[in-house]
Every structure is written in structure tokens, then in C-alpha cells.
Amino acid sequence: MVQQIAFPSGNVDFMFGSSFDELWQTYDKQQVVIITNEHIAKLYARLFKGLKILVIPPGESSKDLHTIGSLARQLLEMQATRKTMLIGVGGGVITDIVGFLATVYLRGVAFGFVPTTLLGMVDAAIGGKNGVNSGMHKNILGTITQPKFILYDVRFLDTLPDDEWSNGFAEIIKYACIFDADMFADLAGHNISCYQDHDDAALIELINKCAGWKIRTVQEDEKETGIRKLLNFGHTAAHAIENLYELPHGKAVGIGMVIAAMISEDVSGLDRRATDKLKTLLSQYHLPVQLKFNAKKAMDILKMDKKRVDDKIDYIVLEQPGKGAVHALPFDKIEKALAAYESNH
Ligand SMILES: NC(=O)c1ccc[n+]([C@@H]2O[C@H](COP(=O)([O-])OP(=O)(O)OC[C@H]3O[C@@H](n4cnc5c(N)ncnc54)[C@H](O)[C@@H]3O)[C@@H](O)[C@H]2O)c1
Numbered sequence: 001m002v003q004q005i006a007f008p009s010g011n012v013d014f015m016f017g018s019s020f021d022e023l024w025q026t027y028d029k030q031q032v033v034i035i036t037n038e039h040i041a042k043l044y045a046r047l048f049k050g051l052k053i054l055v056i057p058p059g060e061s062s063k064d065l066h067t068i069g070s071l072a073r074q075l076l077e078m079q080a081t082r083k084t085m086l087i088g089v090g091g092g093v094i095t096d097i098v099g100f101l102a103t104v105y106l107r108g109v110a111f112g113f114v115p116t117t118l119l120g121m122v123d124a125a126i127g128g129k130n131g132v133n134s135g136m137h138k139n140i141l142g143t144i145t146q147p148k149f150i151l152y153d154v155r156f157l158d159t160l161p162d163d164e165w166s167n168g169f170a171e172i173i174k175y176a177c178i179f180d181a182d183m184f185a186d187l188a189g190h191n192i193s194c195y196q197d198h199d200d201a202a203l204i205e206l207i208n209k210c211a212g213w214k215i216r217t218v219q220e221d222e223k224e225t226g227i228r229k230l231l232n233f234g235h236t237a238a239h240a241i242e243n244l245y246e247l248p249h250g251k252a253v254g255i256g257m258v259i260a261a262m263i264s265e266d267v268s269g270l271d272r273r274a275t276d277k278l279k280t281l282l283s284q285y286h287l288p289v290q291l292k293f294n295a296k297k298a299m300d301i302l303k304m305d306k307k308r309v310d311d312k313i314d315y316i317v318l319e320q321p322g323k324g325a326v327h328a329l330p331f332d333k334i335e336k337a338l339a340a341y342e343s344n345h
Pocket of ligand 1: 058092119123130139164
């Protein structure tokens with residue numbers, strides 16, 4: 001089922017409930033370059049037969065300008081032109097890299113995404129933000145350009161490692177926290193194995209629901225001047241600790257959400273029992289709620305956050321489960337919260 005969805009900077013064909021090979025009904029194989037990582041290239045070699053393909057090492061450490069430069073050189077060697085379409089097949093690392101590269105290569109070529117992780121399907125592939133890291137600073141260099149299509153083939157999830165399932169659930173829990181109290185209650189009534197091992201229909205419904213939240217948010221505020229900021233719930237502290245401690249994105253977001261909930265108790269009156277419920281929920285989806293980290297080092301990185309304005313950062317807090325809000329928080333308040341978390345965990 002193809003659903004064309006309009007965003008301010010362009011239309012995107014959402015190919016829900018599709019299979020990878022359906023791409024060739026619309027796109028010319030000769031004009032396509034697949035970009036993926038070593039894991040996926042090996043696992044899904046049969047899908048890529050006869051296609052031009054560029055393969056990068058897996059992992060967050062590939063998400064930098066060095067990789068962009070190396071891929072651009074390989075595209076030039078292949079004589080890729082403005083008619084070339086880049087297709088990123090992979091998790092958020094691949095889709096971020098491919099979106100960025102396609103936006104700058106020859107000042108812009110068409111691109112599409114086939115997300116292969118749960119996190120990619122519910123979040124990273126949607127919205128047109130394509131960022132790469134510089135040193136410890138996450139997604140500090142980036143573009144906002146919409147892909148031509150996003151193809152959903154949930155069979156890719158059959159090979160997804162357990163840890164990557166919980167990383168995906170971090171973003172799903174994020175949507176529940178900021179937008180959807182019913183989803184929060186639903187998730188609380190289940191656990192990760194209900195979705196991972198048992199119920200495909202429930203999983204697909206959950207993916208579609210989360211994709212819907214992201215799509216509507218980006219349609220309303222593509223450039224992140226308002227409501228899109230809410231999607232950063234848990235991400236401000238997460239970005240500070242993710243590269244510092246080489247944590248997977250989802251795990252860092254889980255801890256970031258706990259820190260944000262603790263801050264919310266102070267600034268937006270969140271009931272402490274809601275923070276406890278969030279911690280229980282994160283555990284049900286195999287996400288950590290505790291981490292020993294150096295609050296000062298984290299704060300030094302956090303001060304370079306993209307959401308910084310003077311000595312404040314737009315921090316996403318909860319008023320209650322299902323209702324997020326933006327608060328401009330002064331550095332000293334954030335520093336205190338990080339120190340409080342550090343001494344409690
Ligand atoms: N642009 C955005 O709006 C946005 C939003 C959220 C996250 N992100 C970014 O997404 C990244 C995290 O994405 P991720 O969690 O998908 O991680 P990832 O892309 O690193 O993938 C995680 C791991 O799973 C493996 N993998 C992927 N699909 C597989 C499959 N089907 N079978 C087996 N193994 C598979 C990968 O090889 C990798 O080792 C971060 O860099 C984050 O900043 C971007």
C-alpha cells in the first residue's frame with residue numbers, strides 16, 4: 001500500500017506493508033545505488049544481486065564526514081549522476097548517512113529508505129532530518145530533506161538482534177510519554193516478547209501508530225521550531241552520554257528519559273509515581289534505567305546541544321504520561337539534575 005504524504009519540503013511515498021522487491025515496479029535498477037552496512041549486505045545478499053552497492057562498516061562510528069567523503073568518492077568513481085537514486089537499506093545510522101550524502105552529492109540527488117531496524121521504522125527513517133556526528137557531538141552536522149520513499153518490509157526484523165529490539169522500544173516509549181497515554185498503558189500491559197516473538201499484527205499496528213505520530217509532528221513543524229522539539233524527549237541527556245560511553249542510541253534514550261522525568265518532577269509537577277512507572281516500563285522492554293556516568297563531562301557536551309539558546313536549553317519534560325512540554329532550562333538546573341541522577345544511581 002503506497003500512501004503519498006505531503007511535508008512542507010516535499011512528498012514522501014510511504015510504502016507500508018511492502019516487500020523489498022516491490023521497489024523495482026517503480027524504480028529503475030540501473031539508476032539505483034544501494035548503500036548499506038556489512039551486516040545487512042551479508043544477511044540479505046540475495047536481495048542485492050545485480051544491483052550497484054556500496055557497503056560501510058556497521059555502527060555509530062561510521063556516521064561521520066569521513067564516511068560521507070569516502071562514499072562520495074566511490075559514487076564519483078561509479079560515475080553516479082544527478083539521475084542516480086541512492087537507497088539506504090539499514091538502521092538509523094545508514095538512513096542518516098544516506099540522507100545527508102544524497103543532499104550534498106552533486107548538490108542533491110534523489111534518495112529513498114528501507115529501514116531494517118525497529119528504531120528506523122518508527123523514527124529514524126521518517127522526517128527528513130539527516131545528521132552525522134563530529135567527535136563527541138551527535139548529529140551536529142545535518143540537513144533536512146525528505147526522501148522520495150520509505151519502504152516498510154517488516155520481514156527484515158526477523159534477523160534483528162534482541163538488543164536492537166529494545167533500542168527500538170526506547171523510541172516507541174518516547175511517543176507514548178509525550179503524546180499517547182493510551183499507548184503508555186497498552187505498553188505497560190505487555191512486554192517486549194509479546195511483540196518480538198508472538199504477535200505480528202500487534203507489532204505492525206504499533207509501528208504504524210508511532211510512524212503516524214512522527215509523520216503528523218513533522219508535517220506540522222518540519223524545521224523544529226515548535227512541536228517537533230517534543231520528539232527530543234530523553235534525547236538531550238542521551239546525546240551527551242551516548243558517544244561518551246559508547247552506548248547504543250536506544251539505551252541512552254532510556255536513561256535520558258529517566259533523567260527528563262526526574263527534571264519534570266521539579267519543573268512541571270510530574271508525579272513521582274509516573275517516573276517510577278516509566279522506569280518499570282523501560283525494564284519491561286529490557287532498557288536500562290541506571291548508569292554510572294560523570295555528570296560534569298556529560299554537562300560539557302550538553303552545553304554544545306543544538307537546542308541551546310544562550311545559557312539555556314529547550315528541555316523536553318512531561319506534565320503527565322502522554323503529555324510532553326518544552327521548558328527553557330538554565331544550565332545550572334540541568335547540571336543539578338545530572339548530579340542528582342549520578343548520586344542516586
Ligand atoms: N534522523 C532522525 O530523525 C533520527 C531519529 C532517531 C535516531 N536516529 C539515529 O539513528 C541511529 C540509531 O539507529 P539504529 O538503532 O537503527 O542503529 P543502527 O543503524 O546502528 O543499527 C543497529 C545494528 O543493527 C544491525 N541491523 C540493522 N538491521 C538489521 C537487521 N534487519 N538484521 C540484523 N541486523 C540488523 C546493524 O548492522 C547495526 O549493527 C543513531 O545514529 C541515531 O542518531 C536518527
